[in-house]
Amino acid sequence: MAILSPRGEDFPRWYQDVLAKAELADNGPVRGTMVIRPYGYAIWERMQADVDSRIKATGAVNAYFPLFIPESYLRREAQHVEGFSPELAVVTHGGGKELEEPVVVRPTSETVIGEYMAKWTQSYRDLPLLLNQWANVVRWELRPRLFLRTSEFLWQEGHTAHVDEADAAAYARRIHLEVYLEFMTSVLALPVFVGRKTAKERFAGATNTLTLEAMMGDGKALQMATSHELGQNFARAFDIGFLGADGRRHLAWTTSWGSSTRMIGGLIMAHGDDNGLRVPPRLAPTQVLVLPVRDDAALVEQVSGITEGLRAAGVRVQLDVRPGLSFGRRVTDAELKGIPVRVELGPRDLAAGTVTLARRDTSEKIVIPLDDVLTRVPALLDDVQDTMYSTALAARDARTHDVGNLDEAVEAASVGFARLPWVAVGDSGEARLAEESLTIRCIQRPDGTIPDSADEPDLVCIVARAY
């Protein structure tokens, strides 16, 4: 009588079950849209706050651009319009009348931000112009899947303009490593492969796309965030120019970079297990749930004291004394929601002066003296965070295989990731992989760092099935 479909048997169904039972999200009334429920949104707010402060630390500032974009804007950059036109939602009526010119609901704000960057940039002194926006975007989806692929999703999109190519490239890389990689590694507890996309897999209009690729519980890859160098393509299309120190007019070099509610899907699929979600402590809206084994005045008084003590120590803690719910039901619910640590207190604990700490990641239970709870819980949260990362890393490594040719890559990628010399892909390699529903997730150096170009010697690429 399992609450969830077993993860190993039917991964997509398990994923749907977790979304529903952990109360993360629901389907919206219009096909492809999503309702993010309070617990799912609390996770998103924590992601937002952390990513936002990292973005600001690089010098970027937030702004807000309109939801509606004139259709003509998208047409100005040829590859961009090609990339997005099948996915657009179009408003034809407003204020009770047919509009003279239909407007598009933004699939990304690249074009409208380009238009305003051009207005705001006069001199080289105005550069770099480092903008970020938190917003909803719309890309019509025929095969929606909550958090992974929805017609509307929430994201941040950064857009920057620079005096030269080197500054643009350095900034895109800085965002990629200091914001995204750091956040995923240290907060999401997710190991990611970092590298360049192939020309075929690049963002529409980009000259270089950097990516971070995580392995999900079914061995498939999820692209967690991307950072693009756009060369002068958008600057040319939107006339983002500036007067240089040399007194002459130049075109700027731009970048863009984004991360979205898709990361919640990645969190679920990478860390979840048969009992539900597992949320790393640094991300968790509730790090610790305090539970009395039964509804007894002496127990409730004790757990209230523990809760206040932990809260004062800076732990995000909740007390669960919901009436009419058995201890077992409350434990099951905490496990479904992936709360990292439970502090459980029963009559025997009360008599013995102990409490039980239950960790969600390993299911281990530890009985400690009550007096130690304020020192042991924060240390345990750190340990859960570290263990979740090393467990995810070991799982990924166990399913990542070094291979020498495309046939071996196809074989290895049926259960996980294949790492292959980039030269072994050759001219027709990507087409061959596509026949097997595989893609090159990224190109990287043998030591896992980002190459400056796809022509460096000894590069490897990661091949996988992907969401």
Added chain:
Amino acid sequence: MAILSPRGEDFPRWYQDVLAKAELADNGPVRGTMVIRPYGYAIWERMQADVDSRIKATGAVNAYFPLFIPESYLRREAQHVEGFSPELAVVTHGGGKELEEPVVVRPTSETVIGEYMAKWTQSYRDLPLLLNQWANVVRWELRPRLFLRTSEFLWQEGHTAHVDEADAAAYARRIHLEVYLEFMTSVLALPVFVGRKTAKERFAGATNTLTLEAMMGDGKALQMATSHELGQNFARAFDIGFLGADGRRHLAWTTSWGSSTRMIGGLIMAHGDDNGLRVPPRLAPTQVLVLPVRDDAALVEQVSGITEGLRAAGVRVQLDVRPGLSFGRRVTDAELKGIPVRVELGPRDLAAGTVTLARRDTSEKIVIPLDDVLTRVPALLDDVQDTMYSTALAARDARTHDVGNLDEAVEAASVGFARLPWVAVGDSGEARLAEESLTIRCIQRPDGTIPDSADEPDLVCIVARAY
């Protein structure tokens, strides 16, 4: 050669000038839309953070509902559809095809949230259900004005369901007083009249609307936020029912309440002067700007130390050493942006061991010993906050006149607010006021508190021209 049109001569033009010169906002490319520039958005982020924490303190949680709503949802509540249909933006095409059923871009999420509240509410134990959402909404505007009236704006909308009318009414009032009134008074430094709307001025579908009304620099009123009791109207339309403690099924009682980027317009128009914006210190993204009088190594070293010291003391401080900009230009810019306090340091200060504190609200300059800067600046910020409130209150009181009948109200409201006995309005009073472009902004008790009904004796009403 004033930078701004004089506020007393052409208030609307002054407002546009402040928006442009303080770099707060721009018109978007689609008529009626708005680009919120980084400085304007930083103000919004501070508003959001403060209001959000107050909302959460009442027990509400955030969630996110879809941008697109089926047209049929709006039709379910008759008054609601009447209220919004002239303002709707309609998506007819998605994914390259005409949609089978057009969808509406949310003008408010009342209806879609009602639908999900019905799914999530089974028993009286699930209530109250206290939800809030931060989102963009769209209401097509023919006469847009940035921040005040734009086709797209940002807001928070709260939606709650309760077991009975009393609980719903008490919660709406709590939000109104503990969140909105407190925020406006103590953070925005804005005095507001609080009260009920007349039946004519209520939100479409509400049984009671509470409002907060502030006086702008031209004597007109701006509605700063509203909180609605919706009775059982939405619960009936969306079937938000629950099994009561009595074992029988009941309809819930719902509320909704919202505040938006319009508050930025109110901030500008209430506190701005001929030199630009004035931002109260508790709201200000930058509370203190540190300025060396010229670009000199000894000065820059000293101001850097002051900046670091203030930052360490918890002050939101920036150092302005932009090259190529004269001291005068930098001061003008700080005044346009309304930064509450400037710390200025010149060669004479350096020699004398002093610094000059310049307050934006009164234009007063104070020379203090350098060693006192870390104690004097925080105290000065508190004083600026208090002074801005008392100045705004005195200005409002000077333009608010107690009158006895409608004719006198029309006269008084030509330059400010009129306060009139509610009984003097009579059956045709609101129509008479409407002929003069006046409205009743709120009904309140003589002591300024919110009446429980419009039938209480001795009530007064505030009459004004309004944005």
